[in-house]
Amino acid sequence: MKKIFIKTLGCKVNQCESEAIRNALVASDRGFAAVDEGRADVVIVNTCTVTRKAAMQSRQAVRQAIRANPGARIVVTGCHAQTAPAELAAIDGVDLVVGNRDKHLIPRQIYSHPPAQASDEAPALGADIADIGRFQSLPGIAHGNRTRPFLKIQDGCNAFCTYCIVPHARGRSRSLPMDQVLDQVEQLGRLGYREAVLTGIHIGCYGHDLTPAIRLVDLLERIREAGSIDRVRVSSIEPVELTDAIIGLAASGEDTMGRLCPHFHIPLQSGDDGILERMHRPYRAGFFKDLVQGIVGRLPNAAIGVDTLIGFPGETDQAFENTYALIRSLPVAYLHVFPFSAREGTPAFSFEGQVPAQVIKNRCARMRRLGAKKRREFYHGHVGKVVTVLVEAARDRTTGRLKGFSDNYIPVCFDGPDDLINTFQPVDIQRLSSDGVPVGIVHS
Incomplete structure (x- = not known):
């Protein structure tokens, strides 16, 4: 199996697109397995460019990926790849740059171009996006480890x-x-x-x-x-x-x-x-x-x-x-x-x-x-009130309690068994923890 890792910077849209790309690659017949850490055979960096700092952090993430994954195929995509493709293509170790216009093609493009040689710039697919008039769907539906995709x-x-x-x-x-x-x-x-x-x-x-x-x-x-x-x-x-x-x-x-x-x-x-x-x-x-x-x-x-x-x-x-x-x-x-x-x-x-x-x-x-x-x-203002919480899969790292969000976006921690995960639970918020997190009990 070829291991694939996707590093995502920026907004929820980027996160959604990264999940869709990952799911499409894992579902393909090319033998991909997604990893969240460790070395990978293919690394995709989904960049942000909303501020100068975000663009700088995107370039840093690309270089970190190259150092952490020697010999891996490095693909750079996202907003910074759309607005500054040549700058990213010139980074030694990048194999392919794909702007937002062509992001939906990534599952097909990963091996469509030979790896960049040390003396060469990576090919950059970053055509002008201004004339795109139709929504371009990424392959696959974006779902992953999130309780709320x-x-x-x-x-x-x-x-x-x-x-x-x-x-x-x-x-x-x-x-x-x-x-x-x-x-x-x-x-x-x-x-x-x-x-x-x-x-x-x-x-x-x-x-x-x-x-x-x-x-x-x-x-x-x-x-x-x-x-x-x-x-x-x-x-x-x-x-x-x-x-x-x-x-x-x-x-x-x-x-x-x-x-x-x-x-x-x-x-x-x-x-x-x-x-x-x-x-x-x-x-x-x-x-x-x-x-x-x-x-x-x-x-x-x-x-x-x-x-x-x-x-x-x-x-x-x-x-x-x-x-x-x-x-x-x-x-x-x-x-x-x-x-x-x-x-x-x-x-x-x-x-x-x-x-x-x-x-x-x-x-x-x-x-x-x-x-x-x-x-x-x-x-x-919600202490003493009962809120309906969608229980998430990951427990609170500090306390080990279950956690989840109410419909009005209040994060609540409470004790309970794993079989409550991905269910709606009425939780009576009783207090705020020392760091301000609402803590409650399941309302009976």
């Missing part, structure tokens, strides 16, 4: 925010046809999965490119009607695309098959209207505030996650304070805090008013402290 239903982005390189790495928005999504959800249900996470680069645009055009809420309604899986969760969704109709689906009864989880991850980026305009974000702080308050007014236990981008060019002390004050005032469950990194190839790279690195670092630290406070408050 990712299902990629959309790719690409049309927004072109001034700080973001992703549209150049992923191309225009395109969607997996609804019948294929429903078929894959049904397959996951038949495989025994109880929950699926629908993911994409700009998932709120799902269906706009299909003929006839449909909306994300149409798909979610069809998944609920099909009833082939217990519950679904949506990954990050833009504020202007989180409609009343979508929120309403999360208000369905907990026993409704195919129910949408009351958990929304909504990118804010900035709470200052001037910065939002410079970012080319299509909403203002007041809209975001009304949206979050409206969700929690309708779904009091909903988990609201928020992305913030700190230190964007022109972010004054007051602009940062506006963002801080907005988040502090809202019933937010957790924050993802990102420092701005000037990304070559984006308009913001050359914007005036670049914020000093130390100022960005200090602001991020302060925002992360606020995020930790918000998270603890959200968890503490």
Whole structure:
């Protein structure tokens, strides 16, 4: 058997694609066995390029793979492979570079090209992705060791925010046809999965490119009607695309098959209207505030996650304070805090008013402290309540307890036997551990 290892950097979409590639290779007749550690015969590095740091870490991961796997066939793919194929192809030891445009061909391409010689650059399949107009499905369905598998239903982005390189790495928005999504959800249900996470680069645009055009809420309604899986969760969704109709689906009864989880991850980026305009974000702080308050007014236990981008060019002390004050005032469950990194190839790279690195670092630290406070408050607000937890296969490493997530994304640890794994359990949250993790008992 030829051992294959896939190193994945970046977002849930990359993770989903890596799992699909791995599953396709293992299911092929070429004798592949997937490994999570140790030496491999084939190593695929699925890269990220969303920031300069991510691109640097991707290159580091490629070099580490080469050193750790002497003689292995090294394939580099992903967003950095799409935007900088020549740079990666020039790394001594890389055998093949495949951009996002051709990522779906990897299972066939691995041995289509001879290994690169020491003096040669690796072949790079990195054609322009801008003209791709149809969703390209990876072979196989992306399921692995996760209790809650990712299902990629959309790719690409049309927004072109001034700080973001992703549209150049992923191309225009395109969607997996609804019948294929429903078929894959049904397959996951038949495989025994109880929950699926629908993911994409700009998932709120799902269906706009299909003929006839449909909306994300149409798909979610069809998944609920099909009833082939217990519950679904949506990954990050833009504020202007989180409609009343979508929120309403999360208000369905907990026993409704195919129910949408009351958990929304909504990118804010900035709470200052001037910065939002410079970012080319299509909403203002007041809209975001009304949206979050409206969700929690309708779904009091909903988990609201928020992305913030700190230190964007022109972010004054007051602009940062506006963002801080907005988040502090809202019933937010957790924050993802990102420092701005000037990304070559984006308009913001050359914007005036670049914020000093130390100022960005200090602001991020302060925002992360606020995020930790918000998270603890959200968890503490559920002490004494019973939540329905989907029990994961892996136990908590520290305590050995079972663990899992509630529908509103609360991680809960509790004692119990292995036969509870991959079942829904009503858990009474009794306390928070010393490190802030909710701990409970199965409710009888």
